[in-house]
Amino acid sequence: MNPLPSTESGNGEAPLLSKNKLKKLKRDQEWEANRAKRKGKRREKQIEKKQRKRAARQEAAPISPTKQIPVVENGQEKKIAEPKKSIGQEYTQLPLTLVLDCGFDDLMIDKELKSLGAQVTRCYSDNHKASLQAHLAISSFGGHLKERFDGLLGGQYHSWKNVRFLEGDFVQAANQAKEWMKGEHGGKLAGAFALEDDSSQTSHAQSEAGEVVYLTSDSPDTLTELQPYSTYIIGGLVDRNRHKGVCYKKAIDRGMRTAKLPIGDYMQMTSRFVLATNHVVEIMLRWLELGDWGKAFLQVVPKRKGGVLKSKIQDPDDGAGGEHLAEENAEVKISNSKVEDEDAETLDEEYIS
Template sequence: MFLTMLSSGHSPKSEKDVSKFGKDVDEAPSEKGITFENLCKEEAGVLSACASSVNWTKTEMPETLSKRQLKKLRKKEKWLAYKPIKRAKEKLKLRQKKLDARQNNVKLGPSRKELKHSKMSQSNCKVRVAIDLSFDDLMNDKEISKCVKQLLRCYSLNRRAKDPVQFYITSFDGRCKAEMQKHTGYQNWDVYFHNESYADVFESKDLVYLTSESHSVISSLEADKVYVIGGLVDHNSYKGLCHQIAEEKGIRHGQLPIGEFLEMKTRKVLTIDHVFEIILEVTRGKSWKEALLNVLPPRKGAVEKVEEFETFSTSQCIEKKPISTVPETDTE
């Protein structure tokens, strides 16, 4: 039921954190008829089993490492040792969430039966979205890991959609693929994996590379187009790279209509999964404004644009009033 325990690492803040948990995990009640009291007892048993199986002894550190490197290594070992306990807590928290939802007749999401029928081949949506993973050499290990996590979320979002988009992952044969192999079963995903570049998989006339530097704004999604998202996590180290690639290859490019509806405190560069989710929301019938406001995180500081309108009493038309940026001056 729970993860295999890792052997290396250090103790948590105190031995009480380990010893305070109670019974063995095998005494946990079944999912059916579970109560809150039994769940609390089970939580104690699960965490006790996780904590007792972790070897908190310190491993020998190489003498050649600096103090800063030793500190980072010890911190990583401590995290790896505590990881099984964290995962156990997350699983029990999820079970409690399901229990509360069942008691209050709240539906948390589509059932397994519903998910079986939610496949790309049976979807009414024919919009194609491709993630370009040709940027392996420009990312470090941490950024590669973040990139793969965003791909996982894209798949999860698409899998739970009633009419999923046609989802492609291209240039899938580098470090991102090696990182993805840590997630068992990805080969069975309802995703089109291609080792080749998107330029070799699709016709160039169908491609639209999404980049915030483009002067072309996408007003609607076309079913015969392929919207390419750059699979790059660089924290703005390579500004304008995707736009440059699209220009060099003669590929059509465009940006999401963020500036048409919202004002942002930060740049209009979004993560892979946020761009994917916005497109998915629009294919489900939401307007661009609704999709953007629903998806963009608070840290972006996105607020709806306030526009000034002038209403004419002689007609029912509402006309947009232009906003003057030049101060009025006397002409005398």
């Protein structure tokens, strides 16, 4: 810790510091000195939280009789407990691809690149934990983002499942996605896609008709629903609104269709309709489960954006009942189970699995 400057100044040297400024300087120095200790405590709390959740799951799991298997040892037969098999997470793979376009490395400062790393990690975590999973790809994976994942994050992304890290851009990723969604492992129609006819002829026709859309809030077109056998590209850019319209222009220059999520059709917001990359991914995953944009937005959009569901337009024949329904809808507030305003380092540690 650097020594505090003296309150005395001699011979016209550095000006005197007031007692309040000295106290503030001392607090700042102590805060910096204890940074590693605070990070260690956060890590310990996260480990304890995971252990509590694991213990709760084990207690809730049904107890099954242990199977005994015969083993011959020294000429005598003995029975020992059969080793437990690891049970993987059950999920349904959907024929739909989400691509995170991370080709904006040169437009972000270090703090924004750190935030993008946390958002990419969270996108993977949300998709990995979802009961209905999309194919996930990270395009233009390189530069500072790759350095962060290989260095500070210890290359843990190499063990991630159902995600592809690609050096090529989003156009190349979209072309490859057509192959990922074909065949036995391409996915089946479930959730919001369950009403689709899953016959071989229909599935083949849909796979040929699947759309490729770059999602950007600057697009004049609105996405009304997600289509099976389609690829949706989300810009991985954290710029604090410095580079407006960059994703839209990039998509148009490559001749790609653009669209925005229908948040303006369902929500009244006190801020802009621009969402973080991980929020867009989570909203789409919720829609795949629910088939309802309004419910998806309510579950995901951060409370700090001050959004409420738009009141339904009253039909003159509805009378008082219509007014009551409008009042109820106006009072529905956004609920968000995610912890907001966490720093990027905490997000990186918490959501890597």
